[in-house]
Amino acid sequence: MKIYNEYHAEKFLSKYLNINKSTLTKNVKEALEFAKKHKYPIDLKIISDQALHKSMINGVRIVNNNDELIKNYEELLKISKSRKLKLDGIMAQTYITGKEVIIGAKKDETFGHVILFGGGGIFTEVLKDFSLRIIPINEKDAVEMIKETKVYELIKNEKNFKQVVNCVLKINDIILKNPEILELDINPLILNDKGVLVVDARMLMD
Numbered sequence: 161m162k163i164y165n166e167y168h169a170e171k172f173l174s175k176y177l178n179i180n181k182s183t184l185t186k187n188v189k190e191a192l193e194f195a196k197k198h199k200y201p202i203d204l205k206i207i208s209d210q211a212l213h214k215s216m217i218n219g220v221r222i223v224n225n226n227d228e229l230i231k232n233y234e235e236l237l238k239i240s241k242s243r244k245l246k247l248d249g250i251m252a253q254t255y256i257t258g259k260e261v262i263i264g265a266k267k268d269e270t271f272g273h274v275i276l277f278g279g280g281g282i283f284t285e286v287l288k289d290f291s292l293r294i295i296p297i298n299e300k301d302a303v304e305m306i307k308e309t310k311v312y313e314l315i316k317n318e319k320n321f322k323q324v325v326n327c328v329l330k331i332n333d334i335i336l337k338n339p340e341i342l343e344l345d346i347n348p349l350i351l352n353d354k355g356v357l358v359v360d361a362r363m364l365m366d
Contacts, residue, residue, distance in 0.1 A: 161342065161364055161365070161366060162364070162365040162366075163209040163212070163362075163363075163364060163365075164362060164363035164364070164365060165207055165208060165209050165211075165212060165248065165362060166205065166207055166212075166214075166251065166360055166361055166362060167182075167184050167207045167248060167249075167251060168363075169344075169361040169362050169363040170182070170358060170361050172363065173334075173346070173358055173361055176330045176333070176334055177327060177330060177346075177358050178355060178356060178357050178358065179357065179358045180253055180254055180256060180350075180357045180358060180359045181198060181253065181254045182251050182252060182253035182254070183251070183252055184207060184248060184249040184250075184251050185249055185250050185251070185252050186249050188229070188230055188233045188234070190252070191204065191229055191233055191250060191252045192226060192229060192230075194252040195223075195226070195229055195252065198254050200223065200224050200225060200255075201222050201223060201224045201255040202222075202223060202229070202252055202253060202254055202255050203220060203221070203222055203223075203251070203252070203253040203254075203255050204220070204221045204223060204229070204232055204233060204236055204250055204251070204252060204253075205219060205220050205221075205236075205250065205251040205253065206219035206220075206236050206239065206240055206245070206247065206250060206251075207247070207248040207249050207250065207251050208240065208245040208246055208247050208248060209246065209248075210243075210245045210246060211240075211243070211245055212362045217239060217243065218239065219236060219239060221235070221236065222255055233250060236250055237250070253359070256350055256352060256354070256357065256359065257350070257352065258350040258351050258352030258353075259311075259314050259315050259318065259350065259351045259352070260279070260280035260281040260347075260348035260349070260350055260351075261277065261278065261279060261280040261311055261315070261324065261348065261349050261351070262276065262277070262278050262279065262280035262281075262290070262345065262346065262347040262348065262349065263275075263276065263277055263327055263328055263331050263346045263347075263349055264276040264331075264343070264344055264345045264346065264347070265295065265331055265332075265334075265335050265341065265343070265344045266342070266343050266344075267341070267342045267343070267366075271294050272294065272295065273294070273295040273335045273339070273341075274292050274293065274294055274295065275292070275293050275294075275295050275297060275305075275328065275331060275332055275335070276290050276291070276292050277290060277291055277302075277305045277306055277309060277328055278290025278291065278309050278311060279309060279310060279311035280311075280347045280348035280349060281347070281348050289309050289310045289311055290309060291304075291305045291306075291308035291309055292305075293305055295332055295335050295336065296332055296336060297328075297329070297332050298329075299325065299329060302325050302328040302329050302332075303325055305328065306324065306325065306328070315351060318351055320351055320355055320356050323351075323355065323356040324349070324351060324356055327346075327349060327356060331344065331346070340365050340366040341363060341364070341365055341366075342364040342365065342366050343362075343363065343364040344361070344362075344363050344364075345361060345362050345363075346358050346360070346361045347360055347361075348360060
């Protein structure tokens, strides 16, 4: 089994979906250069195959200026060192807000690949607002999936609602073209005035 952490998963997904702006940094200077180019606030994230759920180890920070960036960058390095993580680097990413959804897929022993849509963000596990279908699906299936969730009421009038439907269909297509994918999670996919962007993702490959 091969793990694709956020950096590698988003690199893979960038062929199909719009990805939030980011760079994998090896030192604080590179992070400062990213912040200068893209403006604050930005996210800093630990990137390691051993830390796929970064928020559980306080491995994600929002910073608003150079001093905060330097302080939090050092703290993330300390966390990585204390946990003996094999660190790929620290991701610097533009901080965006909007309505959050999750799209995922998983290979089930009984049904084969299934696709998931639901409310995203840090409360995904708590709220359990999602719907499932067996792959392959069509556009009608994708719309029905979205309508079955509570998050539908929040996004149904968004001008980029159709883009969300298309993202679900693209995940369906990705799985059909890459059946070796065991798990794929995009959480969150954020909708805002600028469009629909992948902000975090992870994958497991056979």
